[in-house]
Amino acid sequence: MDFLRPASWQEALAAKAEHPAAVPIAGGTDVMVEINFDHRRPEHLLDLTRIADLYEWEVGERSVRLGASVPYTKIMENLRAELPGLALASHTVASPQIRNRGGVGGNLGTASPAGDAHPALLAAGAEVEVESVRGSRRIPIDAFFTGVKRNALAADELIKWVHIEKADGPQQFSKVGTRNAMVIAVCAFGLALHPATRTVRTGIGSAAPTPVRAGAAEEFLNAALDEGGFWDNGRIVPPSVVKQFAQLCSGACNPIDDVRGTAAYRRHAVGVMARRTLTWTWESYRGARRLTEGAA
Amino acid sequence: MMRVNVTVNGRPQQADDVWEGESLLYVLRERLGLPGSKNACEQGECGSCTVRLDGVPVCSCLVAAGQAEGREVVTVEGLAQLAGRRTEDGELAPVQQAFIDAGAVQCGFCTPGLLVAADEMLERNPNPSDEDIREALSGNLCRCTGYEKIMDAVRLAAARQQEAV
């Protein structure tokens, strides 16, 4: 095994080009476990912790450019306003120690269906900027996950930034685990209201081979909110609509039975989380509307 | 095999013939003579190996040895010294003394990691609520105490720290 320590992004890209099978390592949350437990013996480990760019973020006009290695703790502390869904999701990641070191880049690199960041990214809307010596490209988050623990990266590419749309409305994230802390998701759900475009986006974790959006549920809800003029009148979303939305979210799951939970439970729980996160975000939207109207 | 230079508890250290897959935890325990950080799960699910890496609590089992090159590490063995820099008294850090006094130590295997995590929390948050303590220590498993005496110990350390100010 060789331990490659590129000091710059360009060096890292060159190393990855030379050794496409090299395993990038930053927070070590996944990679070190695989090494400690004898599951993986890569020829090369590519240490990304010396590349300062990856630990930076920049809040832009419409989106946040988040370095792949920005630790979850920093996201929780610094980006709660811009990325509320991801901040909530970050808070559910493993333990304080892991949150101090792990970041979204590693989550995306592993591309586990249970990755905590994924539902929040799907709901918020994001693009993953990847780069190789051949150049860089942006992969829409919807096209990023290609299979169980597989993603759209080419062998010579590394994740540099994640461009996440700044919240234009309330966002929520829920995750079910059988313990109150330090737990891998049995299933998870992210929801973002986008008042600017009058749309709702979702993200489901750990309930299908990849993280997915509940497309049919989004379409149904977008139409129902539109038809009822809810974005304008700020009324409570009727329980029948919430119920239907939750059912469609359940229906978007394609889960398995495993040691962490049954498929039936996952479907059920996603429905419950969909109902609750919609209620929480919509209440929050209504509250914000009332505040603005009061001010006006 | 490689050489790793790392500053541990304020002292520059060098380890040779380090296998590239070794963790910082292994290097500390088996190469640098600092077995205080404990190896209980090697997957970041117990916190027994918690150290501060450039000031931040991390699981040293998840840090590749090579990633620690040139970094600063504080382990349980350096806690008293670290606390000494802050308060200049005692042979033990306040949180260490509080763990003894409150009965928070039984088998003691989780203790080093808990102490590093608790000490760092008290540095950040000198007046924590019970829920703050629980959240800050939620990455550290203990199998003996049921955590009640650990809660007592951290409350005690916080109170003593407040008195000392």
Add this chain to the structure above:
Amino acid sequence: MTRMPSDKAPTTITQGSRAEGGIGESTLRPDGTLKVTGEFAYSSDMWHEDMLWGQILRSTVAHAEIVSIDTGEALATPGVHAVMTYDDLPTEVRHYGLEIRDTPVLAHGKVRHHGEPVAIVAADHPETARRAAAKIRVEYRELPLITDEASATAPDAVLVHENRHDHHAGHVPHPNIVHRQPIVRGDAAAAARRADVIVTGDYTFGMQDQAFLGPESGLAVPEEDGGVHLYIATQWLHSDLRQMAPVLGLPEDKVRMTLSGVGGAFGGREDLSMQIHACLLALRTGRPVKIVYNRFESFFGHVHRHPATLHYEHGATRDGKLTHMKCRIVLDGGAYASASPAVVGNAASLSAGPYVIDDVDIEALALYTNNPPCGAMRGFGAVQACFAYEAQMDKLARELGLDPVEFRQLNAMEQGTLMPTGQPVDSPAPVAELLRRVKAMPMPPERQWESSEGADVRQLPGGLSNTTHGEDVVRGVGYAVGIKNVGFSEGFDDYSTARVRMEVVGGEPVATVHTAMAEVGQGGVTVHAQIARTELGVAQVTIRPADTQVGSAGSTSASRQTYVTGGAVKNACELVRERVLEIGRRKFGSYHPAWATAELRLEGGKVVTDGGEVLADLVDVLEGEAVEVEQEWRHRPTEPFDLRTGQGNGHVQYSFAAHRAVVEVDTALGLVKVIELACAQDVGKALNPLSVLGQIQGGTVQGLGMAVMEEIVVDPATAKVNNPSFTDYLIPTILDTPTIPVDVLELADDHAPYGLRGVGEAPTLSSTPAVLAAIRDATGLELNRTPVRPEHLTGTV
């Protein structure tokens, strides 16, 4: 560079520097400072110049014939110093076991469970050893699996062990049953006819793991005389020694053992793990060999708590008196016997719980299967039964329209009650009082999660995962009480040995206590020093490291160490005191008549009369003399249970604890937050109140884990373990753990030293059923299985 263990500089010596106080005081741990500074040397911290690392190759299948093993490539790996299989074992003794020697040191001819040791490797780096072990080629031919009672006792069932010759083989109904214990008392069938209400239930108890935090580890150092010195984390040095020496082909005095720091035990270190393997490799290579399991291997490296299925029938009259109980308890012992026979004895004899039931018909048995071996874990046998009988009590109370606590109190045993075995409970049994106390504690306030800034999710089911802000959260309250035996039962010669020395060191009288007691975290070392101070009136007590240079202390298990080794220390101190007083009489008797006439005691470093008059300084009495006593001490004997009727005075002492659980359940997601787990326990006499609380709270949380999250999941199709990691075997975090108010009762047991009662296990019994009862209260669901998973609460199994 690093510490090197040697008998000249023991690494776990514990001085009485900070510790003061006699019995009854909350003296602080003498090893506390070492443990908070990281200097305390656990077995995994051992290091030796030139040491090699041992690695074990384990079976990848549960039940198979071994067709061939090829170690050639492994042996040829640079850095590898030895590879051993069954054929390389040095003597004809190639099996070990706590009671039945049925466990091969390395698999011979076949493997009986997933993860069974097949070969061992020693190399100069753990990674080299791992890579070499991976190069050993083992060819298996799989055999049919025995996974449950039906497959174990089918007429054509494959036998897990052919040719059994153990002492249970003659009385079991099938060779795949390790041991069976019926208990019949009164006439349950006739009594059932008097019952106005009869309830039955079938209960399932999952497989729990001890999950101690310090994985199995040790260092074996070959010695010049051809022997070996093992530094080890264990619960019972002499039991290990007795099993190891014959396999190593060494007399016991050539196998020296020193206890290293033990990172928790809870029963999981009662059996051997890597002890023999490390010694074999050390003797083979002539180099020190260290073996440290990682967490994955630890799940295969020790026995687990027996999973069980339990069928119960209880009857009661309309006015709430129990008429009878019938039960059948089937425990899965897995591939090797381990402690299964004792677990059966406990399950059977304690199956009625702490209640007066005159007519019982009980059967308990343990199976041999190809599942992971099960054995000792905190409260064994009694834990499984308590979960079921307490569920039955709630069911009966509901049927009768009675309050569940009042119903229990109505039937609670007391001093004098006969157990189903016919044994009278001859010391206080404050069952009704414990229930009263736990019920009387103030209730935690409702809706504590509410704050001015909205819901604090950390206080809600789901915790940080942000699943509810109060929606669908329902509170429930549940009660349970349990009974556990203390000490080794059924006629076992359960003794301990203590060596106590008293002399003048540096102008001060000093007592030195030397036992082989395994300090696993419970605080035995603290209590021994307290006893010595109380009995010998000295301030300075040195606790010698536990090793095999002194007689056996028995096991640190069965809630017995304070009773038995504490008793041995007390007894040895009393003998030392007599000798000291004899010396005093010899030296100073002529100066004062009280030496001959008064009751004398040692106090504050002086010889004092019962009237408080000082006769001499201990320093003067002991000048030029040292007194040393090594003595075995036994509690009163017990007797075996009759194999047919189960009658017999089988237990030494009983202990009792009661819990009240308050939970909040997110009924839509099936997530549980335990808000409070209040406990009341009778401890006879709290020798160290702080340690007593630690035992009660720790045991309570292990019971909580069993109620809502802890289970080793074995795939019934392959008998393989699905979750051997801390990612998927979950134990409670500090955010899962409630406040645990404890009410300690001290009703002396006159048979026990200082009147004390074993503390460690009872709280693990009642905690689980109390939480289950609270969840039932919140949800209205029947819940006949533990642990409860979210799918059980949401109908999505």
